[in-house]
Amino acid sequence: MELSINTLNSKEEFLLNHHGVDVFLKRDDQIHPEISGNKWRKLKYHLEKFYLGDYRQILSFGGAFSNHLAALAALGKLAEIPTYAMVRGEEAGDSPTLEYCSAQGMEWEAISRKDYSLKENPEFLEALQELRPGLYILPEGGKGVPALKGCAEIIDELEGTYDCIALAAGTGTTAAGLLAHPKAPKIRVYAALKGGSFLKPAIAQYLQEYQSEYGLAPIPRDLLIRKLDLVTDYHFGGFAKINQELVQFMNETYRKYQLKLDPVYTSKLLFGLLKDIEAGHFKAGSRVLVLHSGGLQGIAGMNRRLAKKSEELIAYD
Ligand SMILES: Cc1ncc(COP(=O)(O)O)c(C=O)c1O
Incomplete structure (x- = not known):
């Protein structure tokens, strides 16, 4: 049986007007109950x-x-x-x-x-x-070239226009896929791991592989530098590391907006993005689209680890 999933039920929803900046969400976490997000x-x-x-x-x-x-x-x-x-x-x-x-x-x-x-x-x-x-x-x-091609399609689905798309990164493949699309706006990448500065060259390398596979002209280096912002400060100690501040942020986000974030990627992304907006990193009136890349299946495993340490759990229901 050939599998195909309709991604268009992944809606862009308004989340909040935060310090003069409009934040929207692309709910790729809702694409499919099990094969969701990126x-x-x-x-x-x-x-x-x-x-x-x-x-x-x-x-x-x-x-x-x-x-x-x-x-x-x-x-x-x-x-x-x-x-x-x-x-x-x-x-x-x-x-x-x-x-x-x-x-x-x-x-x-x-x-x-x-x-x-x-x-x-x-x-x-x-x-x-x-x-x-x-x-x-x-x-x-x-990862790989086919993955970039799939991620680039996110840009084709956008209904609004945005100054920036903010997303979480592990390998940087999803970010590279967005950048591979000629209509991509500025891409702001939040590293989910410590020492995330490797992501810039990694993204450039993935893009090169993508462009050579499809015989496309390479994106000029200065354009790539202008289009890609990398934020490496919100790793919370490293990949899949978490602390009580982040758990409380996740629980509060759920209480306020009924929005479930995952503990490894999207919680760190939204936590960092809101802090960056508060710190004035975006012009008033900017429209920022947050990509919810899924990962909610990871909550059960994280809660097992938190329970072993008798710490506050991620509580969504
Ligand atoms: C939920 C979620 N968000 C974001 C990412 C980061 O994606 P990438 O490795 O393409 O940077 C991953 C990892 O694939 C993920 O599972």
Whole structure:
């Protein structure tokens, strides 16, 4: 069964008028109950490649709480494609995400950090393909040129015009996809991890790969510099690290706006963006679109970790 998801029910909704700046939300978290946010955007054209080639199974890589693996497992079940994942070792035994993946029929195995570091090694991948003929190898996080193509489509769907789109970044693939679209406004990227300055060169590199695949002229460097703002201050200690201030912000955002944020990406994004607006980083009257890139499946795993430390939980219902 070929899978296709209608993304147009992802609405841009007004959130609030914050210190003179209008903030809108693109609700990609509402695209689909299980393959939501940037996950479907990234998977869509990988799936097309899968269907076009002589493939029988999809392999990917991720951590024990990976939004990507959860979405891939759901996609596998819906599209009746066997899925297989290599999971970065530790914590694999206590992860609601992996329990969910198993329930969708995904086969996964936990491997050591050392083995996991081979995830882009051509010989390692070739050996896997020999063991499992017809294996489509989907890079960690679903990145790659097909992912940029899917993310660029977000720009085509926008109903309003915006001075800026703010989004969270892990690898920077989603941001690069937006920038790949010639009509993209300024893109403001909030790094979800510590030491996020690598994101600028990474985004430039993804764009280069995209442009050379499609024979497009490269975006001039000065234009890219003008279009891309990178914010690295709101990582809260590192990837998937969280503190009580962030949990309280998430719970308060839910109480005020019935808006659910995820603990790894979109909470840090909105927290940082609102602070930046308050600090005067945007001109009065600016229209800023926040991309809600999903990730809500990660709440259960984060709450398990918070409960073990007897800390306040993310409480949405
Ligand atoms: C919910 C969510 N938001 C944002 C991101 C960051 O995306 P990217 O790796 O494309 O920067 C991810 C990771 O893919 C994610 O799961």
